[in-house]
Amino acid sequence: MHISKKEIEVRYAETDQMGVVYHANYLVWMEVGRTGLIQDMGLNYAGMEAEGVLSPVTDVQVSYKKPLTYGDVATVHTWVELYDGLRVQYGYEIYNQHGELAIEATSWHVCVKKENFRPISIRRKFPEWHEAYENIKKK
Template sequence: MFTTETEIAVRYAETDKMGVVYHANYLIWCEVARTDFIEKAGFSYADMEKEGIISPVLNINLNYRCSVTYPEKVRVRSWIESYSKIRTVYGYKIVKEDGSIAADGTSTHVLIKKGSDRPLRLDRCFPDWHAKYLELNQQ
């Protein structure tokens, strides 16, 4: 399975008074890792958006396992959990420096034309991207 790792240095601003990372920041880390995954696969959200197409989140699920504190570093592992022409589910695992799992989960995405709510097929909009995702999903 094609998996990427993105290092995140915990910023002080991401923590509460106890120095523990606020839970919503994990979602941002997943977005950073997903963008990195897409770039390492050879594509970019920016190019997609130039075509007037966006990829909203339909669902996100995170399971919090243990706290992350300032000034730790974490690695966010990302991969394709499942893929179809309409929907992509990305998997995430947030791993602390000691190897423990801080959180894991998935996010589900579709493509839509900006200003529309109707899903588009990746194979029709971006055939190269579709072919690469089929390949990566089978690894």
């Protein structure tokens, strides 16, 4: 199983009135992690989108464990938790600079045709993506 790692320095604008990272910003960081993982696989979303295919989020689950604050350095760990040829579940853990777990999360994605949002088979439409997912998914 391959785990992609991306560091993010917490900016002041990402914090709320309590001085901690606003909860929705973790979703943005998860996207940064997902994009990094896909780049690690030698692929990119832009190529998929150029072929009229999108990959929307269908479900997200986040457990907040420890707050991050302005100036902290977060490290986003991202991997493929499950893959079945149609859907992908990514796993995430975000740690602070002391190695303490801040969040655990998963997100489900499906590929759809841009014009009608009908699901497509990754296995058939994008065999190179299928092979890459099969090679790095959690065993």
